Amino acid sequence: MSKILGLDMVGIDSNYATDSIHREDVILRLDGKNSIADYCPYLIVSDNMKTLDAKTDLFMIDPLQSKDGIKRKAKRGLGIEISISSARKLEAHMIGRWMRHAKYIHEVCNSNKCQFILSSGAYSIQEMVSARTIESILKFIGISATNYWEELSEWLETKNKAKWIRQC
Amino acid sequence: MLKHREKRRYVAIFYAEPHLYKPVQLHEIIVRRFKELFGVLYCELAMLRLYDSEFGNTLFIGCKLKYLDNFLFSLSMTQPPVTVISLSGTLKKLRKNVSRLNLETLKTIETEYKKGMR
Numbered sequence: 001m002s003k004i005l006g007l008d009m010v011g012i013d014s015n016y017a018t019d020s021i022h023r024e025d026v027i028l029r030l031d032g033k034n035s036i037a038d039y040c041p042y043l044i045v046s047d048n049m050k051t052l053d054a055k056t057d058l059f060m061i062d063p064l065q066s067k068d069g070i071k072r073k074a075k076r077g078l079g080i081e082i083s084i085s086s087a088r089k090l091e092a093h094m095i096g097r098w099m100r101h102a103k104y105i106h107e108v109c110n111s112n113k114c115q116f117i118l119s120s121g122a123y124s125i126q127e128m129v130s131a132r133t134i135e136s137i138l139k140f141i142g143i144s145a146t147n148y149w150e151e152l153s154e155w156l157e158t159k160n161k162a163k164w165i166r167q168c
Numbered sequence: 169m170l171k172h173r174e175k176r177r178y179v180a181i182f183y184a185e186p187h188l189y190k191p192v193q194l195h196e197i198i199v200r201r202f203k204e205l206f207g208v209l210y211c212e213l214a215m216l217r218l219y220d221s222e223f224g225n226t227l228f229i230g231c232k233l234k235y236l237d238n239f240l241f242s243l244s245m246t247q248p249p250v251t252v253i254s255l256s257g258t259l260k261k262l263r264k265n266v267s268r269l270n271l272e273t274l275k276t277i278e279t280e281y282k283k284g285m286r
Contacts, residue, residue: 004253004269088247092204095245126184127249136240 006131009156011043011119027156029058041160045081049073057159058117062086063101064094070105074112079155080105083121084129084137103141115155116143175233178219178262180226180254181243189248191218191227198229198250202242206235214239219259223266228259 028042047060109116120129135145214235219228256262
């Protein structure tokens with residue numbers, strides 16, 4: 001499916017991962033380090049600002065609810081993820097607000113040297129978002145698509161390297 | 169009078185539950201969302217047209233290239249969720265691209281996933 005959507009890699013929640021975890025185009029999303037993490041690329045994901053610590057790779061945020069505290073908590077190298085699925089059910093005027101807040105989060109990411117990540121937040125195939133669609137959304141937020149993909153690839157590489165060093 | 173035609177793009181859209189939504193209904197939902205987000209004027213200018221797809225679970229919609237980003241944005245903000253699986257400059261190429269994709273596998277994955285969730 002990732003190939004159809006033009007994506008080189010997809011993140012999968014460890015609870016939903018089955019035999020796909022050994023594939024090169026899959027990154028596991030874990031709550032904390034566990035045994036699967038020894039042989040698979042993974043990211044430690046949190047959606048709670050209180051449990052955010054140095055081990056957290058990725059922080060999921062709802063732009064309409066919890067953007068205020070993020071400026072203090074965002075440490076260098078942290079990925080901050082907003083998902084499209086939360087915006088899908090909103091009314092049009094709220095989508096406008098969602099976009100404005102997403103733009104603010106992107107600015108916070110830039111100033112704190114964090115990685116801004118736009119994800120589909122998909123729980124089914126139909127909810128997945130193609131690379132070209134992500135680029136359209138980025139355009140409306142005011143982010144260059146080329147820069148976004150480059151920075152995201154670099155960030156993922158850095159995260160993987162860091163884990164290999166830790167394991168050695 | 170100018171003789172050139174404005175460029176268009178044709179988008180293949182994969183959706184769930186064909187028994188719940190007919191292509192025409194889904195097209196209406198997508199157009200309504202586009203109007204809500206970008207206004208009636210942009211929606212008319214974008215010329216969102218529905219075409220026969222011949223593939224189950226797949227819609228073909230054409231729009232003017234100038235408004236493609238607006239259209240894709242609207243699609244990503246549409247409920248029920250839909251996915252863009254192919255994009256092309258001609259309907260003929262789009263049909264070819266979609267026929268190369270293994271849509272049956274996608275449907276099977278979706279069915280298995282739903283069974284697993286129950």
